Amino acid sequence: MTIKGVTDEDLKALLAENLTPSDTIKTPERLFGREKNLRTIDRALSSPGRQIFIYGDRGVGKTSLALTSAYLHSATLSPPIHVMCGRTSGFAQVVQAIGNALIPVEDRVEKPGGGGGFNLTLPGLGGVGVSRASKAVPAIAAPQSLNEALDVIRYVASKRNGKTIIIIDEMERIETAAEREKFAEFIKNIPELGADVRFIFCGIAHDVDELLQSHPSAGRILETIHLERLKHNYLWQILMVVAERLGVELQLETLIRISQVSDGFPHYVHLIGESLFWSMFDDPEVVTKSGAPHFKAGIEGALQRTEATLRAQYDKATQKYRNTADYQEALWALADSTSDRRQIADIYENSYKWIVTKRVGRTLMPRDKLNQRYLSLRKDTHGRIVAGHGAGWFSFRENIMRGYVRLRAEAEGINLGRHHNTAGME
Structure with missing residues (x-):
């Protein structure tokens, strides 16, 4: 459509070759970092x-x-x-x-068809048998020792x-x-x-x-x-390979925001990248460089297609009759740093306060109330999405959830991580 010289079939083939959020990688040239x-x-x-x-x-x-x-x-x-x-x-x-x-x-x-079956014990296997059903369908027996x-x-x-x-x-x-x-x-x-x-x-x-x-x-x-999470420059390479093949440019701001949202997990980069490139392709104007609408489409597409269990956990943690915004902001604040464990004072002063200033009509909770929200997020009624480590220390039970929380925050206009130290981006 509007990426010069690129057809629908060209883009499908290129994305299938390089961006595979639902499949594993089996070749070294695609295993960046x-x-x-x-x-x-x-x-x-x-x-x-x-x-x-x-x-x-x-x-x-x-x-x-x-x-x-x-x-x-x-x-x-x-x-x-x-x-x-x-x-x-x-x-x-x-x-x-x-x-x-x-x-x-x-x-x-x-x-198997009719005709009766029999068992065959393979010589030298210490009693491990290969059984054959009536259609001579073999199967290795489960070992007993x-x-x-x-x-x-x-x-x-x-x-x-x-x-x-x-x-x-x-x-x-x-x-x-x-x-x-x-x-x-x-x-x-x-x-x-x-x-x-x-x-x-x-x-x-x-x-x-x-x-x-x-x-x-x-x-x-x-x-x-x-195996640690990927550094930002390797996450960028995943997308830049596709961009170079398409003859388009990805803005540095787009690359930075995608790598921050993905939190070092290549899975999220693949998800965002697929939707971002399709958005560029579907743009009514000829596209040579990514823009804010393409990035937004990438985030929205990734949210729609992300792992169902992560989405269900997040919704169980936050969707309540009351205080839904409280729980969302608590999770966003916890996800505002790449540190695996954070102390409540750090979360409150350096993340939660900043997030609330970006939200229209929201007022600050006291720190002890925010702490109570995290204690609730440790319970089954909230999906046990958060783990506690004593003396006000908290973490996500699974680090991959932090990337999903960042996706949800980004979709609401909260760009997490930008006001923190960005070491490791180079």
Whole structure:
């Protein structure tokens, strides 16, 4: 339409290639700001017996780093095996899923026909069986012991060419101590599988801390990588690649505001960027540079398409019969800094007061009343969106929520973070 030389199909293809808020990244050229992490993983995977544990906030890009690293170290005919943990699945089910990755998905999900079935025990697998249904649909049985679990992995490796890279994702979803203990015992024994099998685990800081505290010997096996939120210049690169391909310019103010709103989470940059570029494309005038209306459209589009659970948590925290504005302003004030934990005095003096001056018809609450609002936001009735740390210290229970809160504030004309120190933007 009005980006010179760019058709609707051109823009769709370019955005699908570079901005993927609902998909993971699997190639290093799109993994901005993670070169050091990729290098660390590369060197660790060249060390016999070394496994990888990537940890960090939800939404910071752990899966993308894991997949990119895994594809770089996998043979073309043996792509990485990627399995997810779940609240209702345990260690045995995760190992079973690794084994079933050998079996075409259509064979596993199609309805079996008639004719009766039988069980086949694979030789050398210590009793781990491959069962065949009436349509000869195979499936790896869930292991009943550590040895059986190791045998499943040996069997998988024997059927693949070259190095086998296995990603076990979302370890934080394993809730019971007993199941976590099984994973810990398994990790200690991974080196017994040989050099052709490597694991990349993904979880949060609690997972790796608990593992290393209860099993210090795992520290000799695991290369732990703390994945931090991206600095502003790397967030800008995500958008500038698209802008350069389109032949348009993004204003510095637009880049600064997007990186501040996103709070270091690339997911939000992808969301805002998609809507921003479509707004530029739909502009009735020929566009060569982004403007305020395009940025506003980017924010509004990101809010409409953001993760439903974040939106539901925010609404549960704030949408009350009374005091809705109080709770919104409390959350905005908490999100006005990149500090993970903030003290009530700092929040009140340096953020809350400033926010209220920007709001028509609003008056300041006393500091003790603001503190009470945060105490309420810790409760189930408010979605437990905030965590308390004693003596008036508060944080978001999940840091990714801070980015969503910034999106909501921006949509209401409150540009958080601009009156604070902007270190880390370069």
